[in-house]
Amino acid sequence: MSEVFARYREAQQDISRGVLDGLSNTMGGLDFTRIDASAPAWVAASSAVVQRGYQEAVTAGSDFLTDFANEGAIPKRFQLKPATLDSKLVVTSLVTLGPYRAKHLMAQGYDIDRAIREVFTAVSGAGMRHAMAGMRETVTNTSKTYTRVRRIAKEGACGFCAMLATKDYWIPSDQEPATSAAAVVVGRSGRTRGPQSLGAQYHDGCKCTVQPVSDELQPEGYENQLEKFEDAYYEARRRAEDREGGAAVGKNVIREMDKLRREGWF
Numbered sequence: 001m002s003e004v005f006a007r008y009r010e011a012q013q014d015i016s017r018g019v020l021d022g023l024s025n026t027m028g029g030l031d032f033t034r035i036d037a038s039a040p041a042w043v044a045a046s047s048a049v050v051q052r053g054y055q056e057a058v059t060a061g062s063d064f065l066t067d068f069a070n071e072g073a074i075p076k077r078f079q080l081k082p083a084t085l086d087s088k089l090v091v092t093s094l095v096t097l098g099p100y101r102a103k104h105l106m107a108q109g110y111d112i113d114r115a116i117r118e119v120f121t122a123v124s125g126a127g128m129r130h131a132m133a134g135m136r137e138t139v140t141n142t143s144k145t146y147t148r149v150r151r152i153a154k155e156g157a158c159g160f161c162a163m164l165a166t167k168d169y170w171i172p173s174d175q176e177p178a179t180s181a182a183a184v185v186v187g188r189s190g191r192t193r194g195p196q197s198l199g200a201q202y203h204d205g206c207k208c209t210v211q212p213v214s215d216e217l218q219p220e221g222y223e224n225q226l227e228k229f230e231d232a233y234y235e236a237r238r239r240a241e242d243r244e245g246g247a248a249v250g251k252n253v254i255r256e257m258d259k260l261r262r263e264g265w266f
């Protein structure tokens, strides 16, 4: 099964790289000395790049669902629910991070090269995230008809991702995923967490993948990785509570998680 996860990550990287290259090509079309005049063509070209990446991501997500179905995580004859892109959202995001931000930076006296670099970083980060939603949403929407969906974070992921990765359920192997998904399932360590809310919770450059929950279907060694995330989460919450003298605020828990990551907890 390991090779499926390796390919899954690789596909995600390839699509990201394609979007990055595409946006790097269109970047020259945004003329920082004539922002308003060059913006419409730049937006059209750049949103085409993101949409192409999104469609590739939907296709890749569908392929992995077939793999997951073959592994029994979802039925063999699953009903595919391909994600659909709201292209208006992409355009809004590109306009805001592109021409709009470019004008703002230029007005602040940034030199052109630095402004271009800043704009490109923001635009490409958002573009890759939008494209990747095609894969994440296709896998999520299709899988959740049958079971829960979990977020898989990489070793050394940021505190935010590590925290969210622990918010899923383990399904005992003697239960049918479809029925047990509705029940509370206890984690390996006996601790339970609420279901994770998936959707917009992926940051730019996020390497997390999503997949149907199954105790047998996970990257090799992930159980141990997840234990580390989980231990860190409880420690982070404890530290945040100590600091605040009460219930910890989410963002403070994430800050503690990031500290624990630097301390080598995960």
Ligand SMILES: [Zn+2]
Pocket: 157, 158, 159, 160, 161, 162, 203, 206, 207
């Ligand atoms: Zn992250």
